[in-house]
Amino acid sequence: MSNEKYVVNxxxxxxxxxxxxxxxxxxxxxxxTRAHILLLANEDKxxxxxxxxLHASISTIERTRKKFVEGNVEWALSDKPHPKRGxxxxxxxxxxxxxxxxxxxxxxxxxxxxxxxxxxxxxTPMQDRLGDNLTECIRHFLMKDGGxxxxxxxxxRAEGARRREVSAANRGIPARDHAFR
Numbered sequence: 283m284s285n286e287k288y289v290v291n292x293x294x295x296x297x298x299x300x301x302x303x304x305x306x307x308x309x310x311x312x313x314x315t316r317a318h319i320l321l322l323a324n325e326d327k328x329x330x331x332x333x334x335x336l337h338a339s340i341s342t343i344e345r346t347r348k349k350f351v352e353g354n355v356e357w358a359l360s361d362k363p364h365p366k367r368g369x370x371x372x373x374x375x376x377x378x379x380x381x382x383x384x385x386x387x388x389x390x391x392x393x394x395x396x397x398x399x400x401x402x403x404x405x406t407p408m409q410d411r412l413g414d415n416l417t418e419c420i421r422h423f424l425m426k427d428g429g430x431x432x433x434x435x436x437x438x439r440a441e442g443a444r445r446r447e448v449s450a451a452n453r454g455i456p457a458r459d460h461a462f463r
Contacts, residue, residue, distance in 0.1 A: 287347075288344070288347035288348045288350070288351040288352075289347075289351070290320055290323035290324045290347055290350055290351070291324065292320065292321070292324040292355075296320075296355045297321065297324065299355060300317040300320055300321050300355070301321070303317045303359075304317050304318065304321075310361070312361055313359050313360075313361070315336055315338055315342075316342075316346045316358060316359045317359060318332075318335075318336050319332055319336065319338065319342070319343050319346045319347075320346065320347075320350055320355070320358060320359075322335065322336075323343070323346075323347055323350075329343045329344065329347075346358050379417065380417040380420075380421075381409065381416040381417045381420065384417070384420050385405060389401070389405075
């Protein structure tokens with residue numbers, strides 16, 4: 283941030299609001315930390331002192347000061363909406379299937395320059411031929427050595443177990459002796 287200094291001057295009602303928020307402890311940790319920042323900044327504490335006291339970064343303190351001066355208490359306490367973790371829709375706007383999730387998992391391990399080629403040459407023909415049976419086919423493939431009926435998330439657990447077993451074997455650890463079983 284620039285060398286601009288945003289001076290926090292709280293009114294009595296704002297100070298009461300912040301103290302109540304802290305005393306009640308209701309709200310996110312970020313919101314309560316920002317309330318502490320505003321109260322300490324109002325007492326003319328330096329950003330470094332506030333950062334040390336609250337275990338917060340200087341940039342958090344600067345942003346909170348700036349949001350208060352340019353807006354109001356509520357804006358200074360608020361958080362930007364955070365993006366959701368992962369989309370729940372595929373590229374066609376349909377809900378992600380198990381096959382979509384498995385494909386994404388496999389393809390994230392491939393260099394980006396190879397993904398499109400492999401998708402067109404390998405994945406698309408397999409998906410076209412198998413259709414709705416693709417998930418079952420992959421599940422069967424992953425479990426061909428271990429057996430068992432696999433559903434839903436267990437496909438990912440099975441793949442993880444398979445990778446750990448291969449990793450252990452590569453390190454010379456007998457399959458039944460390693461800690462991942």
